Amino acid sequence: MLGKLAKWLRILGYDVLYPAPARDAHLLRLAQAEGRVLLTRDKGLAYRCSGWKVLVKSEDPWEQLRQVVEELGLEVDKGFLSRCAVCNEPIEPVPKENIRDLVPPYVFRTHEHFARCPICSRVYWEGSHVERMRRKLAEVLGVPWRGGP
Numbered sequence: 001m002l003g004k005l006a007k008w009l010r011i012l013g014y015d016v017l018y019p020a021p022a023r024d025a026h027l028l029r030l031a032q033a034e035g036r037v038l039l040t041r042d043k044g045l046a047y048r049c050s051g052w053k054v055l056v057k058s059e060d061p062w063e064q065l066r067q068v069v070e071e072l073g074l075e076v077d078k079g080f081l082s083r084c085a086v087c088n089e090p091i092e093p094v095p096k097e098n099i100r101d102l103v104p105p106y107v108f109r110t111h112e113h114f115a116r117c118p119i120c121s122r123v124y125w126e127g128s129h130v131e132r133m134r135r136k137l138a139e140v141l142g143v144p145w146r147g148g149p
Contacts, residue, residue: 001040001041001042002018002039002040002041002056002064003018004061004064005039005056005061005064005065005068006018006039007085007086008061008065008137009065009068009074010083010084010085010088011080011081011083011085011133012074012076012079012080012137013078013079013080013081013082013083014074014079014083015083015088016088017030017034017036017088018088024042024044024045024048027040027045028045028048028049031049031051031052031053032050032051035051036052037051037052037053037054037072038051038052038053038054039053039054039056039068040053040054040055040056041055041056041057041059043055054067054068054071054072056068062136062140065140065141066140066141066142069141076137076141076143077143080134081115081124081126081130084117084119084120084122084124086117086120086122087117087119087120087122089117089118089119089120091115091116091117091118091124092115092116092117092118093113093114093115094114094115094116094123096108096111096112096113096114098116099114099116099123102121102123103123103125107125107127111125111126111127113125113126
């Protein structure tokens with residue numbers, strides 16, 4: 001329901017859990033135990049949540065992102081690309097030589113800086129897609145992009 005939103009919040013550097021389908025009671029306990037904000041499109045679940053929550057109104061992921069950033073006052077340019085978009089773990093710089101066989105030869109030749117997720121081993125680098133991501137985020141969030149890296 002909110003998988004794309006979770007991914008984009010991670011791209012912005014936020015610690016976002018996106019658990020497998022679970023019962024409402026489990027989600028409420030998890031949010032409370034870990035001091036998390038519950039993001040949901042389920043009005044009943046939002047009503048039962050006694051902690052911080054956002055009832056996400058739109059089905060469109062970009063509208064969802066705009067709403068969550070505005071309602072929670074999130075900073076959007078501090079932790080850009082500091083977490084794995086897939087498993088949420090902070091990514092770590094890795095020496096170029098260590099990823100030679102993990103990226104396409106062209107990427108290896110044309111980039112100097114790489115990072116890797118210590119959990120899923122996904123490799124990250126700042127390719128042309130990163131600039132497109134920055135432009136889209138600036139467009140969606142209505143702010144000039146100042147974020148790194």
